[in-house]
Amino acid sequence: MDLILDFFLVSGIVIIAIILLQLFKVKHKELPQKVLIVLFLLLFFVAIHFYALLHNIIWLIHLCFLPNDITTTILGPLLFLYVKTLFLKEDGLVKNTLGHFIPAFLFALGITIPTMLFNIFKIDTLAYTHTNFIRTIIRFESLYFTLYLFISLQLLSRYRKLSKQKYSNLTQYDFNWIKIMFLSALFIMSIDIGIKLYESFWGDLSWNADYISVLCMIVLVSFLGYYGVNQSKVLLPSFLLNKEKALNIEKTKDKTLSPNKKEEFETLKHKLEQVLHTDRPYLDEDLTLGKLAQQVSTKDKILSTLLNQYLNTTFYDLINKYRVDAVKEKINLDSYKNYSLFGIACECGFKSRTSFNRIFKKHTGFSPSEFKNNTL
Template sequence: MDLLIDFVLIGGIFATLLILFLLIKSEQKALPQKLLVIFFTTLCCFLLNSYAENHNIAILFVLTFLLSFCIEVLLGPLIYLYIKSLFEDNKSLLKKNWLHFIPLVLHTIFLTIPMLIYIFKEEYPFSYFEYLNENSDYVVAALMLYLLFYLLISLKLFHKYRNAMQLNYSSIDESNFRWVKKMLIGAIIISCIELFIDLYEIFVTELQWQTANITLISVIIWIAYLGYYGINQTKVLLPDFLIKKEPLANSSKEKTNVPSSLTPADKKVLETRLENILRIDKPYLDEDLTLGKLAKMVDTTDKKLSGFLNQEMKTTFYDLINTYRVEAVKNKLGATEYENLTLLGIAYECGFKSKTSFNRIFKRETGLSPSEYKKTL
């Protein structure tokens, strides 16, 4: 069993180092990437610390102890900040969110450092530490609840921003989001497993086998899975929309309230202008079309246009543009001059950015897959 744990541990360490290598060698040095470097460095220290503890490697154990012992209070706020950094302006993000890391500082002062002293001197450095050590199961459970809380609010925040993207972008590559979502869900599952074990041992009975190995193996499987996606989808570690992102100008209020400056006459003018622009200029053929670009073309603001689309046309920018793209594909499928193009080639001609999004949106609009629709012509 020990040999198997060693094998899995070493594999996890190499997988983590590989992900770190991919992140560090990237030309992009955005804040989300830097946060991921800290994230995977922490996980690497956790694995190295476990290996050092199993093999009594004192130097390695001490070097990796700080990040490993603080992992619950560090990863939660770190992941939360990472999600915010994907979608918000990075310039003042750290200044606005530094309070989230106060528990980490307190944990380091009152738990991590005293624990190191206790390990070396084999005596309690402070009177309160003896009580905490005797009730370590409760402490671990509390820390896991803290981590789980941050993971859940991070997932909620991720879905909020993900939905907001549809108000601003006409093309959204799902692979940009899939990796982040899997990272969050994987972390939540592992936290729930660890919390369940802790609560079981507190309220039922102490298990007679090494429960730490369950968490360890779960973390390694999770890292390997994230590494696989990172290697096979190189854009995953730094999504495209980070490199050329526009601020998400639409809040939930902007989505539901039409700006008061739009009179009935203004709405009619805007509707006519929008229809003419879409019909004549066909901006939807631009795969990188954004709400801001279209708003400039119809001579209005992105907030007014978004409010008009939501309240008057009962749609979103994302759905409107992709509806026009589907119609463009249908028209080209029936035209002889496009017979030499594949379905995917026609999709790209009409503004779609990926095969996955094309197939999904086309089926949603028509009820048929592109190939099924073509057979009906």
């Protein structure tokens, strides 16, 4: 068993070191990469700490005790901050999120540092760190981290929805991997919480159950490192982050728009339809809300309000509806008979085979191949 643990821990240390090396090699680091550096440094020390525990290397245990002990309390706020850095401007972002790190600071000041000093110097006044009360507090770390995983998942879901109001293609901004990582972490934490509950009622296990969480963490670290190091950043305009403008839009336009506003939107709607039919901007795979707003001679904020509040749709859904219609028109034309289905999709503005198949079926009820066969 020790050999297996040793292999996974050494592998984890090497993997994390490689990821850190990649991050440090980036010349112009953006905030998401800086947050990842802090995160991976913490996880690096955690892996080394458990390696030292496995081999009873006392000096190395003391050296890594502080970062290892605070990781569970600081990891949740760090992941929360990381999600925000992928979507928002950097100005004031860290400052506005500092409050989330206060519990980790208090935990380090009141428990971690005194515990470390007691373990090294055996100071009697610090013996309180080994009482049952403190052990109970420590057991709540997993619940605290789990809470932040839920909060971060909700935040990610919110930002992904808002992204559809600005971008017509989300291929390069696919954050599904973060969702998978968070859900996997929730599963791991549920196991960890179950073990801690068992130990609270029936006593400690004969082996260190934390190794399970650490080994799973190494797998997740590899996942995060592979996808996260070069992740594209999505900047969402501030008006999309306004709850009244983007999240709580009234579904009934008659109740929210004055007659003058409805007339203005009706004019803009006709202009938008004319541009879409004549200029076919949706064929541009990198079309954004801002680009389309320029073509209809309006501001992106006004166009977003038109789509969301007056037409009850999103920019992403509208543009992809036109792209699907374009595919349907070309799918059986002789001039496209040598094209693959995805080749036609690319001609119509799609960038990803997976998203094309999903969007096409959503709008037609058929897969692209089924639709083609049914129209022959």
